[in-house]
Amino acid sequence: MWEFGRRGYLKYGAYTPEVVLEHPNLVESMYREFVHAGSDVVQAFTYFGHREKLKSVGREEDLETLNRTALRLARKVADDTDKIMAAGICNTGVWDPDNETTKILARKMFKEQVEWAVEENADYIIGETYNDSGEAMAALETIKEYGKGLPAVITMAAYFPNITVDDIPFPQALRKLEEAGAAVVGLNCARGKHLYPNNLESVRCNSEDIREFAEEAKRIGVQYIGLCCGNCSALFRELAESYDRKPPASKYAPDISLSSVFGGTIWQEIWTC
Numbered sequence: 001m002w003e004f005g006r007r008g009y010l011k012y013g014a015y016t017p018e019v020v021l022e023h024p025n026l027v028e029s030m031y032r033e034f035v036h037a038g039s040d041v042v043q044a045f046t047y048f049g050h051r052e053k054l055k056s057v058g059r060e061e062d063l064e065t066l067n068r069t070a071l072r073l074a075r076k077v078a079d080d081t082d083k084i085m086a087a088g089i090c091n092t093g094v095w096d097p098d099n100e101t102t103k104i105l106a107r108k109m110f111k112e113q114v115e116w117a118v119e120e121n122a123d124y125i126i127g128e129t130y131n132d133s134g135e136a137m138a139a140l141e142t143i144k145e146y147g148k149g150l151p152a153v154i155t156m157a158a159y160f161p162n163i164t165v166d167d168i169p170f171p172q173a174l175r176k177l178e179e180a181g182a183a184v185v186g187l188n189c190a191r192g193k194h195l196y197p198n199n200l201e202s203v204r205c206n207s208e209d210i211r212e213f214a215e216e217a218k219r220i221g222v223q224y225i226g227l228c229c230g231n232c233s234a235l236f237r238e239l240a241e242s243y244d245r246k247p248p249a250s251k252y253a254p255d256i257s258l259s260s261v262f263g264g265t266i267w268q269e270i271w272t273c
């Protein structure tokens with residue numbers, strides 16, 4: 001999402017993936033770029049491609065076309081590159097734990113996207129960026145009910161360091177999801193090295209940050225890993241290489257010894273004098 005914002009194809013604030021409708025070729029190209037950088041998964045770009053968000057930008061009638069296009073392109077790239085394809089649902093923005101009507105609405109939004117994911121042959125479904133454990137559970141239950149057996153990966157966003165917004169410690173909330181049948185549980189978003197308001201570029205992690213993060217994750221046994229806001233293919237390659245992968249993009253991984261400025265003896269002399 002942020003990468004398309006950075007490139008000028010997505011409006012910060014709305015964060016809706018209209019680029020899927022307007023420039024599907026660019027979306028396909030970005031899918032391929034991340035495979036090139038080492039991703040095993042082609043994730044359909046449907047984050048904030050749900051009914052409420054599209055309604056907020058006056059494009060509710062494009063909902064199904066947007067979802068199916070994002071899914072089909074992801075399926076195509078996954079098949080072409082021998083990877084797996086994930087569909088995605090996310091935080092609805094309507095969920096209010098004290099209001100049953102909003103919960104019904106959120107479940108309806110999940111259901112339609114889950115059904116499109118099944119019809120477009122996703123290999124599994126990601127439910128992401130939930131800060132309320134009830135909404136995360138509703139997403140999982142919807143995938144279980146309408147996902148025709150597709151595995152569910154559920155990740156939450158920690159806006160507070162240790163507890164969900166409905167006051168449940170994360171280990172407990174995630175364990176409940178796992179016990180309810182999630183294939184993978186974890187965290188995404190909101191817990192990076194820096195917080196960002198509107199200016200992501202000013203607080204973006206650099207490649208050393210990513211390598212440090214990936215090595216720590218590997219050390220503690222994390223087997224399923226990705227990057228969230230601020231991700232780009234160069235950082236993703238860093239992550240993949242930290243996990244001992246050698247994706248095609250590794251051919252172009254940095255080698256500063258080749259730099260005429262930093263790799264030569266002049267620079268070393270400056271530093272040593």
Ligand SMILES: [Zn+2]
Pocket residue numbers: 188189190228229
């Ligand atoms: Zn994020």
